Amino acid sequence: MTESRPPAVWFTEEQPRKPRLSRDRIARGAVALLDAEGVAGLSMRRLAARLNAGAMSLYEYVGGKEDVLDLALDAVMGEIELDGAGAGGAGDPDRPRHLPWRDALTRQLVLTRDAMKRHPWLPALMATRPLLGPNSLARSEYFYSVLDRAGLEGPRLTAAVGSLTYYVQGYAATENVWRGLRHDPAQEAELRERAQRFIDHRAADHPALARHAQLANSDFDGSFTLGLETILDGIEAQLSH
Template sequence: MPRSRPPAVWFAEEPHRKPRLSRERITRAAVSLLDADGVEGLTMRRLAARLEAGTMSLYEYVGSREDLLDLAVDEVIAEIEVDGVDHAPWREALTRQLTRSRRVMRRHPWLPALMATRPLLGPHALARSELIYSILDRAGLQGPHLSAGVAALTYYVQGYTATENLWRGSHRDPEAETELRRRAQRYLDGRKELHPTLARHADLDNNDFDGSFRLGLDTVLDGIAARIGA
């Protein structure tokens, strides 16, 4: 009969083992493998080969591949800097912090999807969640409006960056991308009578991800500011 284990890796203490392997070393190797091959490329066998260890030896430090994903997520979330926002105005603090989050999600393209589907209970994830909640709390949001504000910002950043990562991963030739955008815009311009609003505003030629991200973030923050004012 298989032994029972806690429902999340964070509820169990790491056992003391010989120093050749450690949970930290295994986690760092998992992050490296995820960066190279994505979530589908992370298997315990491939990870063991990278560490020059036996596959079963990994299970002495992590209970499952799912636990390993949680550890890897928290490892890279630690890269999101948290300094310099404690005393800044709330909009400036959130813009700075969420821009940092996007930067880390760009560096690790697998991160947005896992952040949206894993229990973010690691120490680094909780510390950064606490920071976002505290900024909005100081700004004046309370109760359900506070939770809704955090969710709107979180889903915007994760969704935008996940889409950006997929697009950049699929279109690596700048000239080919520019030509594709021009053809798409011309196609839409030729259908103004059917889709007049799209033809006027879709702006398919625009490939400024940074500017579009900031404009969208400002739009979400405007809504939060209106709620605070109300």
Template sequence: MPRPRPSAIWLREEPVRKPRLSRERITRAAVELLDVEGVEGLSMRRLAARLDAGTMSLYQYVGSREDVLDLATDEAVAEIAIDDVEGLPWRAAVGQQMGRGRQVMLRHPWLPTLMSTRPLLGPHALARSELVYALLRGAGLDGARLTAAVGALTYYVQGYAAMENTWRGLRHEPAAEADLRRRAQEHLDRAAERHPTLARHADLGNDDFDASFQLGLDVLLDGIEAQLGPRS
């Protein structure tokens, strides 16, 4: 019969039961990992390690790495707030919504690419789609025109954010970014006489991305407005 051992708690190793795995936990860890390491850097092994789990444990909750990417995508899309639109005129509401989308895509640089290469059927993606459709529907668009307008806006934001992410590059090393920009500019200058218009306008020095984004967005909103005029 073992005599009572005093303060055995301190000798026994901590019975820290690690929290059970779950789709949610995996999804959140995936987003974190993607933010740090990018799409190429997300591997099932690293993801499992971050969760203190065996690699193959993940496959209880997820069919493949691709599934993880889909889950992470919808999780990030959820960060685009879709409230506070009440009472705004359509143009302001749409502008606000696209701006928020861009912000989230900058916070998660992997997002634009994933959004443009897979069907967006997650619950949060659907909810946001519904909002954008409803906003433009309220503005007076309908049918194929409505679909086209939503598409144009969506593709613009994704494309712009992707470009911005490319040039902001590994923004964690501003030295590398500056170097890339400088060498690209040199490359452009070198071909200047062959491409005069390009050389004069595509100056990579300009990094006022906010204003540029807004300018392009205005083109789209103007276009939508133009389609509203002629009652067709």
């Protein structure tokens, strides 16, 4: 019986071949194609054409489209600079302890959101693909080590990492969709003001919304920072338990 191939490209080592192609070159080509066309526009045929290679030659390096997605995802994760490292580097494992834990995590999450804005396909892939590439693992190690040194452990540490990760993924995904639909600032401002007036006129039925909703607010950066601070406050409260 033929053994089924591993479920992730990271479970197989790249075999040395002539330098015409490589996993690194495939990853860079895939990132460019994903940025231009999105996940739906990525195919082995189109990627091969971008790399000026035959489609079948790609299969000497990867098992299929899912492997390509994993390589592209990890290549972009390498753009998120870790403290004490250049882009893509593993960094100094002792560096996180030199930064206040909130500052360290805030910086990483701001950089992660920036990467997700540059590559709008990234949030969905992070939620659906195994984050086992070297750059992804280095980033995860950084988060776990920072929170470990802050005093969290076990399920609370894991929950904190998940809360931070899911927050930035969800925020960036929503922001990307909105920005993809709203290109005219004046039209966006008008839509937001109309939505706010709509709620204000229904204050009797929705008093909490009328008092607190700020639908006219288009400050994505400020809202992101405030939401992140709220989550970090919750994590900090766990440190005394």
